[in-house]
Amino acid sequence: MKKAIKIMGYILLTLLFVAAIMLYNIYDYTEHSVEFDKTKFSSIETDEQLDQLTHSLIKEMSLDEKIEQLYGRPLSDAMILVINSAVFGRTPPVYGGGNERLNIPPYAFSDGPRGVRANKERTAGDKLGVTSFPVSMARGASWDIELESQIYDVIGKEMRASGINYTGTPTINLLRHPGWGRAQEVYSEDPWLMGEFGLAAVNALQHHNVMSCAKHFALNSIENSRFVVDVEVDERTLREVYLPHFKKVVQEGNVASLMASYNKVLGEYAGQNKYLLSDILRDEWGFKGFVSSDWFFGTYDGIASIQAGLNVEMPYQKVYQQDIIEQGIADGEITEAQIDKLVFDTLRTQLKFGLAQDPMAYPDSIIATPKSIELTRLAAEKSMVLLKNSKVKNGHDNSAPVLPFAKTKQQQIAVIGRLADMENLGDTGSSKTTEPYVVTPYEGIRDYHKKLGNKVVLDDASDLSASKKLAEVSDQVIVVVGYTHIEEGEFLLASEEANKAAKLGKRTGPKTNGGDRETLKLNPEDEALIKALAKTNNNLVVVYVGGSGIDLSAWDSEVPAILFSWYSGMEGGNALANVLYGDVNPSGKLPFSIAKQESDYPYFTPYTEKITYGYYHGYTLFDKENIEPAYPFGFGLSYSQYDYSNLVVNTPELTEADTLSVSVTVTNSGKVAGEEVVQLYLGFDNSSVDRPVKLLRAFDKVHLAVGESKTVELAVKAKDMAWYNPEAKAWQVEQMTYQVYVGGSSAKQDLLTAEFAIKL
DSSP: OHHHHHHHHHHHHHHHHHHHHHHHHHHTOOOOOOOOOGGGSOOOOSHHHHHHHHHHHHHTOOHHHHHHTTEEEOHHHHHHHHHIIIIIOOOOOEEEOOBGGGTBOOEEEEEOSSSOOOOOSOEETTEESOOOOOOHHHHHHHTOHHHHHHHHHHHHHHHHHTTOOEEEOOBOOOOOSTTOTTGGGSOOSSHHHHHHHHHHHHHHHHHTTOEEEEEEETTOOOSTTTTTOEEEOOHHHIIIIISHHHHHHHHTTOOSEEEEOSSEETTEEGGGOHIIIIIIIIIITOOOSEEEOOTTTSOOOHHHHHHHTOOBEEEEOSSOOHHHHHHHHHTTSSOHHHHHHHHHHHHHHHHHHHSSOOSSOOOGGGTTOHHHHHHHHHHHHHHOEEEEEOOEETTEEOSSOOOSOOOOSSOEEEEESTTTTOOOOSOOSTTOOOOSOOOOHHHHHHHHHHTTTOEEEEEOSSOHHHHHHHHHHOSEEEEEEEOOTTTSBOOOSOHHHHHHHHHHTSOOSSOOSSBOOSOSSOOHHHHHHHHHHTTTOSSEEEEEESSSOOOOTTTGGGOSEEEEOOSOOTTHHHHHHHHHTTSSOOOOOOSSOBOSSGGGSOOOOSSOSEEEOOSOOHHHHHHHTTOOOSBOTTOOBOSSOEEEEEEEESOSEEOTTSEEEEEEEEEEOSSSOEEEEEEEEEEOTTOSSOOOSEEEEEEEEEEEOTTOEEEEEEEEEGGGGOEEETTTTEEEOOOSEEEEEEESSSSGGGEEEEEEEEOO
């Protein structure tokens, strides 16, 4: 017996030793260079030369080598990613492609909607980590395209310095309903605003020879059921609402790659949907890049995916198995020429970017520099949206504004809420970042008041009675409410659990990390806190932290000021203080509409196997149904006042080949310099088909000094006024009189109106 126990002990020790070695090898994973040895290749001057080089390399590959280009890595390598993330909290790059014999290096993938996801252990100066920006929805609220270009310029540089040359960003799925869990990763409910921001992101990334992979193609606007849901959509809705932003990054941005979504579209999984991946994307749009699958659960049938045009399955070899492909060729279901085409698309793109001249070098020292960190603070400041700003006395609004707060000395400032001192950057799924530090709301406000010598008191709101007393005796009260990655974000349940929940139409277990919101109301403890404090102090602001719209109806009328600060990045606390105290004049505008009641939005459920996406949502739905929103699309207050006048249509008559030119005068009639977002919408009152009341088609963010007036010119190409005729299978520009609306939000009372006509 003792001998048997001794033997078992030796076996156990041996197994532990082997496990320890395996774990260490996973931790100490091999890093691969993604740099081409350019001495091995001729210089590429033209597309024809690029095509010839790609064909010649494929010609030298065996079928086995071609198949190796069709997936990220074998499952064993993919486990490096999973175990590093689960055990060590690190995210290695995921490699794909490559052929050492032919001098082709692999490409290295990382996500990155708010900064580089891969967090290999390296030091940037004396700081560990990358620059972490406000989430995409916050940046969409800035309505600042140049700012987005600067942000992705930094992300692109840090990608390259991190050994990454292929990234799963930008996310450009449409916000159809504010309950969507991944709303924070996208920019807007509006296809035009989404497309302009997506284009800026793609161009900035690819300037640094980082292959951008825009995602998720297509109709991925539900999170909890994303693995199983079948989205029904008519042709006009598909073309006019859910695809225009993808089309823009393909045709105007020459995006390197797209990622297919998990969901089904019209009965077929996106990763094997020929209508999406070949008929529309390649045949109609002329896409020359490559399509990768969404990860782990994005592929089902290798033969169907090859026939549809899916180039790469990620992150590992699942359905693109050698025996499946060889049998498919033998049975005549697919041909080796189809494999060659899939490899061609990917390899050509990799060669295009890998052999291009870099605009600069990418040492570790460019990661998280002071200049980059200053940019993330600036982005947070420009993103914050002031929804409400008036004192409330006896339940009635007074015209005197609450914000900006006074910066006098000998004050006590109360910062109250469970999120007030939390490092809360948003989703911890594919968009997670590892940053040098995070400034919380409390820390930013505390540090701001150090120079004034004021007392800043933190209260986590665990005792409502104590919070109420603190608010009553304080000079200023800042109530921080909202969400974390627990309440919203990427849904990380296994596909089997999601499938079960979708079949039953309800959650089957306790709330887990991320996912869709099942209510648009704040958490009960947050609403209780707001109601308890609402009448305690006239100098009170509710600061909302989150990624999308909320239902404010239970407390909106009771509080004097509301500020949307979003998930505001590593410098968010400092940015918040600067906005609250007037060092920065808020200039953010809502990138979505906020309804008065949840029933005003389109039907939405997190748990379903089938859903129909209609033609109208957001402001187009509210306009069409004459529903007054709580806060309209494009709305945001300022500490200043902007007046619009002298709307002039410079081109009152156009042909289909022309461009509409409009000018308007904007004047800062307030007492503070600031920035205003000038928005142009087109109206279709005379249309012969059902069309929205109006659609955003241009915008510009302008800086105005006190008393300054500027003439702002806006332009819209006639082709961007077209509707999709499903019977003719073509885009058509109607010859009629159009309306043009210009102003500071989408609300009717905020817009000047004029007309123009399109004729033969």
